[in-house]
């Protein structure tokens with residue numbers, strides 16, 4: 001049985017631009033399963049529908065159609081059981097200003113009907129570096145500290161399925177490391193983790209499988225290693241001292257003065273460098289690097305209607321079948 005199952009989930013919101021009463025699809029028949037024990041990444045650009053999907057999972061928003069289950073419990077028909085299996089760390093910093101940290105965690109335990117939870121609460125406080133803040137009022141905490149409390153709140157009932165919606169947005173390196181150490185430990189103990197993040201290096205390091213959403217549709221779904229292999233294996237990267245001719249620019253990803261070409265082999269590298277020389281330009285700081293998840297992500301997004309990235313890498317991904325159709 002999957003830990004989380006989305007089957008053909010669609011969600012329409014009122015359209016901000018169209019005529020009165022018109023809607024647009026924030027989620028368009030999304031289907032994906034997260035298996036028990038997985039560390040699963042849900043990636044996508046702003047507005048792709050990640051938070052909407054998580055809100056439906058957490059019972060905060062209703063889908064217009066489709067089925068969502070948590071360990072077999074339907075999030076609508078069997079809400080209480082589904083919710084009990086889930087620990088959700090929301091993107092927004094929501095907290096009760098009248099409680100101190102320990103009280104907030106005790107209150108949350110009470111919400112799930114758990115009494116005498118102090119041993120686990122102490123462990124959460126310790127693991128998240130909050131022990132010395134246990135008696136501090138929530139209002140007195142910095143943004144990063146509040147985020148730690150949100151993580152602790154989500155885990156207070158030891159949920160088998162942990163959902164983190166951009167937990168490291170705007171937080172410092174120390175918290176990120178503390179958080180990922182702790183979440184990885186829980187994952188090793190068997191907890192399933194679903195993570196959304198814009199930090200692609202974190203997703204690459206942590207997630208065994210990844211789904212990419214674009215405009216409410218799943219556009220890629222595979223193991224992280226297969227996604228990495230599906231991209232152009234190497235990239236030729238350099239800076240130029242002028243404007244790249246159109247024919248060359250069409251094959252490259254250009255960011256200001258930095259140019260990147262897919263570099264399948266030495267011949268391709270020589271050809272690109274020769275073409276740059278023939279155009280009267282000088283390539284500076286030349287390096288060859290392995291494609292990372294960010295390259296794959298940009299290629300997938302480009303293949304699905306974002307012109308901003310490398311056509312060469314897209315062709316490579318399509319040829320290897322990594323892109324959902």
Ligand SMILES: Nc1ncnc2c1ncn2[C@@H]1O[C@H](COP(=O)(O)OP(=O)(O)OP(=O)(O)O)[C@@H](O)[C@H]1O
Pocket residue numbers: 013014026044045046047048049050051052053
């Ligand atoms: N309550 C709402 N009413 C109307 N439109 C909404 C509502 N919530 C989200 N949307 C729209 O639905 C789309 C998906 O939004 P969502 O927040 O799910 O995206 P996201 O992938 O989480 O984005 P981000 O990375 O910016 O957090 C966006 O176009 C957003 O403007």
